[in-house]
Amino acid sequence: MPLIRNPILPGFNADPSIVRVGSDYYIATSTFEWYPGVQIHHSTDLANWELAVRPLSRRSQLDLRGEPDSCGVWAPCLTHDGDKFWLVYTDVKRKDGSFKDTHNYIVTAPRIEGPWSDPVYANSSGFDPSLFHDDDGRKWLVNMVQDHRARPRTFAGIALQEFDPAQGKLVGTRKVVFHGSELGLVEGPHLYKRNGWYYLLTAEGGTGYTHAATLARSRSIWGPYELHPQQHILTSKDHPFAALQRAGHADIVETADGKTYLVHLAGRPIGQKRRCVLGRETALQEAYWGEDDWLYVKNGPVPSLDVEVPGVRDEEAYWKEKRYEFHDGLHKDFQWLRTPEPERLFAIEDGKLVLTGRESIGSWFEQSLVARRQTHFSFDAETVIDFSPEDERQFAGLTLYYSRYNFFYLAVSAHSDGRREVQILRSEASWPNGKLEDVGANACYVRIPQQGRVKLAATIRGERLQFYYALVAEGGEEQEELQRIGPVLDASIVSDECGGHQAHGSFTGSFVGVACSDVNGTEKRAVFDYFVYRPAHDSTDRYSVSMEGIQRV
Structure with a gap:
């Protein structure tokens, strides 16, 4: 397969969530205070991506006036349940200090172009919500939860609760199922199911140079979740000279022919002061499932600058x-x-x-x-x-x-x-x-x-x-x-x-x-x-x- 160079979405395209529907791939990324909310890019070959839609485009869905810089729409999660698209996102009204006002919503659409529904409110207990569609038809929401009393960090773990689409609300027990590794600042959760295991992929270490993607698994959706043997399946935190820094906040996708890829955010610092003027970008890594039923990043955990994909990138268009x-x-x-x-x-x-x-x-x-x-x-x-x-x-x-x-x-x-x-x-x-x-x-x-x-x-x-x-x-x-x-x-x-x-x-x-x-x-x-x-x-x-x-x- 041909090689392409990361990132696949250059410039400010943070917190990627990826889904494949048939032969089409879609990536949703955060937009924060920029309007309309959420960017969704489309590709058929993982190499060439085109902006398809920004779904949160009207007042009934999103109004960011008065929200501070870097608040607004955080970490959208895009999924498809075989019938329609589901998009979960946070609207952050306040983030600095111990108190954070983070409201989580769900919208749906029959097609990626829309029409996208008005939002259904989920909760405000934390940010980075993700929706998981289990094989028994039940739907589950996971998000990090805040504890404003904690010092110095208010990240209190990943909580799980069932979402009932018929009632349009969360139902039943809410339970913190994962507290993360010793790296801390656990957030950005995504749930998957494979071979009878529930896998929980999270982001840890903050969004700076100690960022990482951490994987855990359990036979029960409620846990307990054991950590991956490497703990962090993707990170640059111990490799300051890697081309892609700040790697973390990832999501998994399977191709039609059974290959596995991981999308993740990363930064490319320039100059001796190591500043990321292009912000947090979206990169792609090839991964594989080991005989032990754990996921590993190819040549990881440090992200590769070049990756093999099915398609050939149109470099002329980029320049x-x-x-x-x-x-x-x-x-x-x-x-x-x-x-x-x-x-x-x-x-x-x-x-x-x-x-x-x-x-x-x-x-x-x-x-x-x-x-x-x-x-x-x-x-x-x-x-x-x-x-x-x-x-x-x-x-x-x-x-x-x-x-x-x-x-x-x-x-x-x-x-x-x-x-x-x-x-x-x-x-x-x-x-x-x-x-x-x-x-x-x-x-x-x-x-x-x-x-x-x-x-x-x-x-x-x-x-x-x-x-x-x-x-x-x-x-x-x-x-x-x-x-x-x-x-x-x-x-x-x-x-x-x-x-x-x-x-x-x-x-x-x-x-x-x-x-x-x-x-x-x-x-x-x-x-x-x-x-x-x-x-x-x-x-x-x-x-x-x-x-x-x-x-x-």
Whole structure:
């Protein structure tokens, strides 16, 4: 079989859950505060994956307004019972500190495209719910449970309870059936049944560099569960130089011809500071069942960078430039933050994307920000904006964004005297005191004419970010070459490790896109002609900043 290189879902695609239905494979991943909720990718060969649907797309299913960074939709579990798809997920309202408000729901659909039902409430005792369909027809929900009294860790084990679909609720006894290994922080449970054994696969060690996937089994669904001889069937925690770090939170799938694979999250740190700007990504490992009825990862437990799969990956598609125009609406690559009412944030008018200025770029409620995932370590981004701000409280432009505490923003704004300018704003990981700051000296404030479109661009080469701007004439030709603005910036700041939370607390990844704020409350609008995302091959000059490739309008 051909080899492909991990990850199979590059960029922010965390907490994968996989299911096969016939010849089709589906992976569901977490979306946290990004809307719509849950990403489901589809493949027929395990090599090439396409975004199929984001099922939580209306207010009756999900409303994330007011939820802090890295809260929202956690660890969805996607299954099929032979009749329909089941999706279980957590909506996290609060996570920092001892108390965590974690509400678990279930939705169903006859087809992966939908229609997806309104949610059925399950419980709020913890997060990472998973639904298991036993061969006797009964359905069981497992999730980690919280104990806010525990110190220093509030993870109290994996609980099991039956779910009755006829009544639409959990019934019977709830019991903690597994407390995990000594590594601790047990979460992310999935149940399976094979050869009379119940297998419980969990995530442990937090989502940082001590992450792991732990397997246990029992003859009874209620336990007791014995640990795998290796305890952790997948982990990089003892191998700091492995290409795939932070490996854990896994799920198992069988192919039609009887092969076994494990999907899992992983991170690829760059630089001496080991920062994962692409967030937690989805990788794939081949596995096998031993004669002892235990599952083993091939060449594991350290995850392999390359894996054999049935299909051949289309590498050209991965490196292809994407020029997004808006004649047919907003492309599925884009998401926005928190709100089920996107019409208050943006619209498509005359083939252009129009953002209505709302709250600041750091808002947890309603901000006009439309962005796509960063999926390459090096890339170029560009857009053309038409925006006429009246003062410094109105700003719109190009952003490299992680969270309210962590972003870079090349914005068209105005001075207090009303004169228009291009400026760089940033908020770095000064949590909990994240604040909007200018970068450098006066070179980062460039006065421009009061009217006319402006081209905004950025080059990211690994850890190095450089912004550019140019004026655009009415006919569409640039009036001048792209000009550098500001110093070379540290792009690695926009990463999990600098996301503004405590250890194991930042869960998403870098996005690049456009934004518009009007903190005057007058709904000033910004018009964007297009958006370009252009991958750049890493090479010996990987960290050099080049003007090449961003000169076109």
